[in-house]
Amino acid sequence: MASIQATRATATGAPTSVSVALAGSGGAGVMTAGNMLLEAAAQAGYYGLMTRTSGPQIRGGEAAAMLRISTVANDGQDDRFQVLAAVDWQNVGRFAAEIPLDASSLILGDPDQGAPPEVFLKTGAQRFEVPFKRLAKQVSGGWPNMVALGVLAGLCGLPEDALERAVSRANRKGGEALAASLAAMRLGLEQARALGVAFTLAPPQPGPGRWLITGNEAAGAGALRGGVRFVAAYPITPATELLEWLAPAIGKVGGTLVQAEDELASINMILGASYGGVPSLTATSGPGLALMMESLGLGVAAEIPIVVVDVMRTGPSTGIATKSEQSDLNIALHGMHGDAPHVVVAPNSLADCLAATQWAVGIAESLQVPAIVLTDQYLGQARGVVDEPARAPDLPARHRAETGQPDYRRYALTEDGVSAMAIPGMAGITYTADGLEHGESGRPSSQASDHAAQMDKRARKLAGFDPGAYWASVEGEGDTAIVTFGSCTGPAREALARAQAGGLNARLVSLRLLSPAQPERLAQALEGVSRVLVLEQNHSGQLLRHLRAEYDLPGEVRSLRRAGPLPFHPGEIHDTLLQWSRA
Amino acid sequence: MNAPDTVALVPKDFKSDYKPVWCPGCGDYSVLSSITKALAALQLRPENVAVVSGIGCSSRIPAYTNCYGFHGVHGRSLAAATGLKAARPDLTVLVASGDGDGYSIGGNHFLHACRRNVDLTYIVMDNHVYGMTKGQPSPTTEPAWPSKLSPEGTGLREFHPLVIALAAGANFIARAFSGDPNGTAALLTEAIRYPGFSFVEILSPCVTFRPEQRAWKEAVRPTPVEPTDDPARAARRLITDDGFNIGVLYRGTRTPFGATARRGNAAPESLDAAFRFQEAS
Numbered sequence: 001m002a003s004i005q006a007t008r009a010t011a012t013g014a015p016t017s018v019s020v021a022l023a024g025s026g027g028a029g030v031m032t033a034g035n036m037l038l039e040a041a042a043q044a045g046y047y048g049l050m051t052r053t054s055g056p057q058i059r060g061g062e063a064a065a066m067l068r069i070s071t072v073a074n075d076g077q078d079d080r081f082q083v084l085a086a087v088d089w090q091n092v093g094r095f096a097a098e099i100p101l102d103a104s105s106l107i108l109g110d111p112d113q114g115a116p117p118e119v120f121l122k123t124g125a126q127r128f129e130v131p132f133k134r135l136a137k138q139v140s141g142g143w144p145n146m147v148a149l150g151v152l153a154g155l156c157g158l159p160e161d162a163l164e165r166a167v168s169r170a171n172r173k174g175g176e177a178l179a180a181s182l183a184a185m186r187l188g189l190e191q192a193r194a195l196g197v198a199f200t201l202a203p204p205q206p207g208p209g210r211w212l213i214t215g216n217e218a219a220g221a222g223a224l225r226g227g228v229r230f231v232a233a234y235p236i237t238p239a240t241e242l243l244e245w246l247a248p249a250i251g252k253v254g255g256t257l258v259q260a261e262d263e264l265a266s267i268n269m270i271l272g273a274s275y276g277g278v279p280s281l282t283a284t285s286g287p288g289l290a291l292m293m294e295s296l297g298l299g300v301a302a303e304i305p306i307v308v309v310d311v312m313r314t315g316p317s318t319g320i321a322t323k324s325e326q327s328d329l330n331i332a333l334h335g336m337h338g339d340a341p342h343v344v345v346a347p348n349s350l351a352d353c354l355a356a357t358q359w360a361v362g363i364a365e366s367l368q369v370p371a372i373v374l375t376d377q378y379l380g381q382a383r384g385v386v387d388e389p390a391r392a393p394d395l396p397a398r399h400r401a402e403t404g405q406p407d408y409r410r411y412a413l414t415e416d417g418v419s420a421m422a423i424p425g426m427a428g429i430t431y432t433a434d435g436l437e438h439g440e441s442g443r444p445s446s447q448a449s450d451h452a453a454q455m456d457k458r459a460r461k462l463a464g465f466d467p468g469a470y471w472a473s474v475e476g477e478g479d480t481a482i483v484t485f486g487s488c489t490g491p492a493r494e495a496l497a498r499a500q501a502g503g504l505n506a507r508l509v510s511l512r513l514l515s516p517a518q519p520e521r522l523a524q525a526l527e528g529v530s531r532v533l534v535l536e537q538n539h540s541g542q543l544l545r546h547l548r549a550e551y552d553l554p555g556e557v558r559s560l561r562r563a564g565p566l567p568f569h570p571g572e573i574h575d576t577l578l579q580w581s582r583a
Numbered sequence: 584m585n586a587p588d589t590v591a592l593v594p595k596d597f598k599s600d601y602k603p604v605w606c607p608g609c610g611d612y613s614v615l616s617s618i619t620k621a622l623a624a625l626q627l628r629p630e631n632v633a634v635v636s637g638i639g640c641s642s643r644i645p646a647y648t649n650c651y652g653f654h655g656v657h658g659r660s661l662a663a664a665t666g667l668k669a670a671r672p673d674l675t676v677l678v679a680s681g682d683g684d685g686y687s688i689g690g691n692h693f694l695h696a697c698r699r700n701v702d703l704t705y706i707v708m709d710n711h712v713y714g715m716t717k718g719q720p721s722p723t724t725e726p727a728w729p730s731k732l733s734p735e736g737t738g739l740r741e742f743h744p745l746v747i748a749l750a751a752g753a754n755f756i757a758r759a760f761s762g763d764p765n766g767t768a769a770l771l772t773e774a775i776r777y778p779g780f781s782f783v784e785i786l787s788p789c790v791t792f793r794p795e796q797r798a799w800k801e802a803v804r805p806t807p808v809e810p811t812d813d814p815a816r817a818a819r820r821l822i823t824d825d826g827f828n829i830g831v832l833y834r835g836t837r838t839p840f841g842a843t844a845r846r847g848n849a850a851p852e853s854l855d856a857a858f859r860f861q862e863a864s
Contacts, residue, residue: 042860211858221858224851230670249854252847256669260662261695268659269666272635275653276671298656385860424651424667424674427630432645432652443601444646 014202017070019078021099024087026060029145034065036166041069043162045206048385062091071202075349075490079571087132087144093117101125141180150188209388215379216242218353223281226361229255230280232269237321238377239283239311263288267295270306277423283309286328293335299370300340302433312376314564324377325564327538332372341462343371344515348489351389359392366395367461378487404428409440417460462516471513474525478505484535485511495573517550530555539563594619610761610787620768632675635664641681641708658688661696682709686722697751700779701840710789718792746821754779754835760803761787779839806830
């Protein structure tokens with residue numbers, strides 16, 4: 001049996017990671033099979049990551065599940081896929097850029113569904129024919145995607161019992177449907193053996209307490225852990241799954257979710273609920289965030305804590321609704337009219353969606369300020385096998401006034417800028433929350449002195465905020481540093497590990513707290529650095545511009561960026577570092 | 584100032600000491616007075632009442648009461664009030680708006696608030712003009728009314744808020760006139776008590792930009808028929824109505840939003856089990 005070369009062998013020669021993609025037209029069940037394969041990997045003790053791509057059609061369009069199964073945790077896809085399997089080829093060629101292959105890759109296609117697209121064949125990948133549909137027909141009620149599942153699992157060397165558990169869990173009703181799925185999957189396993197090729201992944205390193213979760217689910221779980229008990233939102237790709245996870249979950253913990261008529265309503269609903277004392281959140285994507293801007297400013301002026309999770313997709317306008325881009329940084333930082341100090345937080349891995357969202361709720365509540373959480377389609381819709389996500393650092397709860405407090409002033413000018421908030425129901429301290437500028441009591445005021453005093457107060461809350469070590473992920477040593485955020489962090493981390501293995505040491509600074517800026521902390525993190533590579537997935541270099549505006553960057557600064565939706569791969573980041581080091 | 588719990592509250596217990604920005608003779612003074620009378624009649628505590636508004640002359644009302652107030656952005660008062668009431672069903676929530684704030688920029692929220700039937704009282708002070716921006720036509724302005732922004736008039740048919748409220752599902756519909764503060768207070772009292780979304784349109788003259796509205800006091804009349812709970816009958820009445828029939832026009836029977844919601848009290852960490860695939864297998 002020949003062994004296909006997979007990524008980066010361990011000391012014993014066995015690869016630590018294998019990447020496979022399963023494609024087909026919508027309704028062919030490639031996501032279902034992909035989820036089962038991921039779960040089987042999890043059951044076998046491997047880590048895994050499944051990202052997804054799909055065409056614009058609601059149903060019937062092409063789709064692909066892209067999996068990476070590995071012995072160590074990875075927050076991004078690898079440079080190449082070892083296998084592309086397709087139950088049919090309808091328009092799958094459109095994904096060529098997202099499913100990079102090379103001469104060492106395999107293409108598995110059903111000969112009855114036509115030849116693989118030329119764009120894949122010209123990579124030089126080996127082509128194998130597997131009649132998925134005909135094989136499935138050998139089983140009553142069998143489906144081609146289950147045959148493909150068996151073939152891919154067989155190629156990856158996943159144990160049959162792990163696969164059976166994964167298929168059984170997805171077919172909880174059991175009976176004939178389960179039996180058919182198992183039988184079709186076993187046909188696939190046999191087929192894999194007959195192909196005479198396999199990957200010999202290094203043995204798994206099972207660990208306790210691992211989770212199987214998507215970034216959107218993690219953000220939802222983080223919201224509830226942070227204390228969110230009211231959610232209002234309008235459906236939008238790719239944030240909808242976050243809301244669909246929350247809809248049943250929030251009721252179980254005593255909260256409420258309302259589907260709003262539009263994003264203008266959802267942001268105002270959460271302002272109303274939070275004014276009523278209930279920590280509140282909405283989730284959206286770029287177009288929705290744009291609609292919310294005016295009311296986010298109300299949250300700043302009236303000092304009402306709220307959290308908006310923006311699962312970024314490509315823009316401007318409708319852009320590519322189903323695909324990722326880090327291009328809402330500008331609007332998140334600067335979208336509001338007036339001077340409107342607020343918080344922007346970016347989770348830097350799938351698992352970090354939990355802690356970062358929880359943290360954002362904590363900051364919003366303790367500072368009485370709106371917070372925007374910037375995730376993206378890549379993180380949000382990725383499903384992964386991860387170590388149990390960390391908890392966010394604890395922060396003080398919302399500072400509530402006391403019933404009957406004498407001389408109560410809602411917007412009192414305190415040293416740290418945070419003033420006690422009266423909550424409806426508390427007697428003797430009623431006030432009106434107002435988007436009009438106001439004096440300390442909340443009484444509307446058009447006086448310059450009140451405006452200056454309240455602007456200072458609102459700015460002071462953020463200037464004095466101590467985020468602790470959680471402001472960024474700072475890793476490694478060396479005189480070169482990658483500064484990045486969000487979903488670019490995973491590939492950057494992997495590129496640095498490769499560089500280190502080759503004797504090139506470099507640092508990683510992944511900014512979790514994007515606003516308020518932390519110039520002293522970044523200066524410290526970059527001490528001794530003479531080269532800074534700013535890495536981001538947008539066209540204009542929004543992070544670079546933000547860094548230029550808010551920070552003094554040491555030495556030479558270069559930008560590595562491109563618009564979505566293609567994620568950065570570790571190899572191209574590594575190549576950039578290598579070339580620069582030789583310059 | 585709040586009176587001690589044992590003493591009966593009077594209207595002035597619900598008034599703040601802020602001086603309104605309204606013009607002398609504005610109908611909104613009377614509406615403020617009617618709101619405080621209604622709250623006193625219901626013997627609600629000021630701290631258990633929230634008054635939510637958007638932007639415009641009428642939307643200044645929250646700070647003139649001694650209740651909790653929320654003076655938000657233009658057109659979104661119903662959304663803010665919906666969130667507040669959904670999160671805090673124990674509160675009595677009033678929403679104050681005008682014909683521009685409520686029917687133009689906030690028109691979509693009006694439709695969906697009626698549909699959703701949250702237990703709110705929506706008070707719209709309708710003067711057929713944008714007063715705060717000094718005299719532009721609103722959705723209820725007559726088509727031929729000339730202004731600087733529409734010198735020939737808009738030529739547009741007026742918006743019929745009561746018909747639309749009925750069609751969209753409002754549970755209680757009434758019309759009031761600011762020139763009759765006691766009658767208005769009685770209507771508001773009933774509207775606040777009534778479950779679900781209660782809509783009270785109050786004709787409230789703008790004496791500055793629409794001085795001819797002083798004549799409304801001669802035009803209004805008590806509605807000649809008893810309120811109905813039959814939407815078809817109410818629709819016929821409201822469509823043929825000339826806009827000056829005062830009183831309760833419709834009392835519906837819909838169940839308010841959230842009335843049947845059940846909330847658990849589990850800890851968020853209890854949901855983690857679904858993500859732990861090993862334990863869950």
